[in-house]
Amino acid sequence: MDELAGRYLTLCLRLSRLVPGLVDWYTGPDRLLAAVHSEPRRLPERLAAEADRLAADVAAEATLPTDRADWLTAQLVAVGALGRSRVGDVLRFPEHVRHVLGIDPDTFDEERAEAALFSLDQHLPGPGSIASRVAAHRRRASAPGDRTVDLYAQAVELLRPVAQQAFRLPDDEYVSLRAAGADDPLSDPRPDGRSATKVAIGSRPATLAEIVHAAARATYPGTHMLRVLRTGLLVEQFGRGECTLELRTSPGRVAAVGATAVGLDALLPPHELELLLDRLADTAGAPLDARAALAIHDALLDLDDVVPAAGRDLHARNGARARSLLERYHVRPGPDAAAILDGLTDRDRATAAYTVPSGRRLALGFLAKQDDPVAGFRRLVTEQLTPAALAAGR
Numbered sequence: 001m002d003e004l005a006g007r008y009l010t011l012c013l014r015l016s017r018l019v020p021g022l023v024d025w026y027t028g029p030d031r032l033l034a035a036v037h038s039e040p041r042r043l044p045e046r047l048a049a050e051a052d053r054l055a056a057d058v059a060a061e062a063t064l065p066t067d068r069a070d071w072l073t074a075q076l077v078a079v080g081a082l083g084r085s086r087v088g089d090v091l092r093f094p095e096h097v098r099h100v101l102g103i104d105p106d107t108f109d110e111e112r113a114e115a116a117l118f119s120l121d122q123h124l125p126g127p128g129s130i131a132s133r134v135a136a137h138r139r140r141a142s143a144p145g146d147r148t149v150d151l152y153a154q155a156v157e158l159l160r161p162v163a164q165q166a167f168r169l170p171d172d173e174y175v176s177l178r179a180a181g182a183d184d185p186l187s188d189p190r191p192d193g194r195s196a197t198k199v200a201i202g203s204r205p206a207t208l209a210e211i212v213h214a215a216a217r218a219t220y221p222g223t224h225m226l227r228v229l230r231t232g233l234l235v236e237q238f239g240r241g242e243c244t245l246e247l248r249t250s251p252g253r254v255a256a257v258g259a260t261a262v263g264l265d266a267l268l269p270p271h272e273l274e275l276l277l278d279r280l281a282d283t284a285g286a287p288l289d290a291r292a293a294l295a296i297h298d299a300l301l302d303l304d305d306v307v308p309a310a311g312r313d314l315h316a317r318n319g320a321r322a323r324s325l326l327e328r329y330h331v332r333p334g335p336d337a338a339a340i341l342d343g344l345t346d347r348d349r350a351t352a353a354y355t356v357p358s359g360r361r362l363a364l365g366f367l368a369k370q371d372d373p374v375a376g377f378r379r380l381v382t383e384q385l386t387p388a389a390l391a392a393g394r
Contacts, residue, residue: 254362255385
């Protein structure tokens with residue numbers, strides 16, 4: 001690990017003591033973590049100033065590869081903004097989002113949202129609002145809660161060969177599955193290793209499309225595979241120690257979440273994904289129109305941009321438009337518009353709401369610009385790409 005990486009990790013770990021939950025995961029040196037936690041907490045303005053100094057040093061280091069320099073710079077802009085926000089130096093909400101996540105917050109596409117509503121209307125015919133039809137579909141199509149864990153485990157078994165075919169995974173990688181709240185693993189009860197990921201599976205009813213996509217995002221070709229490949233390539237071969245830590249609120253997080261969200265789109269042709277879903281349906285003993293189920297799932301994902309858009313309008317003091325957007329486009333079962341708006345009054349929560357939908361949208365756009373989707377996806381999971389790089393398709 002070089003000096004820049006060590007300073008970056010130290011800075012992020014120090015800031016995480018002031019911003020609970022900021023570090024999503026850390027696999028770097030234990031001694032560094034212990035040292036940070038044994039020292040007095042640093043003032044947030046000092047951490048922001050250190051982020052600025054480190055960003056200047058990154059810019060002055062001519063030998064850094066461009067992707068690494070761009071990634072570190074974007075991360076340090078986020079760290080600086082988060083530090084300053086803790087002492088009252090608060091940016092306007094759109095600028096805060098641009099600094100902290102590295103994205104343009106003004107990207108809600110009503111034409112795309114209308115297309116998603118149209119798709120739902122076509123695939124869920126009948127009386128009632130689209131929201132009521134979506135809720136009825138989930139009641140009909142969800143696997144029983146006591147089968148969710150088993151179906152998730154089967155999905156992981158079916159997805160791993162897909163990832164193995166596209167990437168050479170190390171022999172020691174594995175995923176340990178367990179039911180949420182349970183102590184005993186459901187599979188691979190081996191000791192923890194550097195290439196291991198523990199996944200807790202909730203037992204709430206979920207549709208088979210939701211189960212497949214959740215398994216893919218968490219394991220293959222998702223978060224687990226991304227960590228394994230980046231550890232082996234970026235950290236061990238290239239010495240980029242900064243990749244041993246992920247900040248939950250950062251441009252790097254947006255890009256990483258985007259990569260984990262589009263793996264199925266990149267590696268599995270639609271007919272193969274439908275066949276995989278059919279195999280789960282056979283296990284569940286439930287008849288399924290796989291193509292329609294996937295279309296409904298994709299349409300709901302395309303509507304998830306509405307929540308951060310409502311947060312943007314809310315913080316621009318346009319509560320009427322925020323409520324109008326949610327009442328038209330938020331059709332998932334769950335909290336109503338009033339409850340969602342209440343949660344979005346929290347600035348950090350409204351910012352974080354952009355992460356998943358923006359990451360997915362940017363990653364899909366990036367893949368669409370690549371000549372070979374599999375090669376494009378390989379770049380997504382093995383390079384340090386920023387949201388700006390995804391948007392440019394480079």
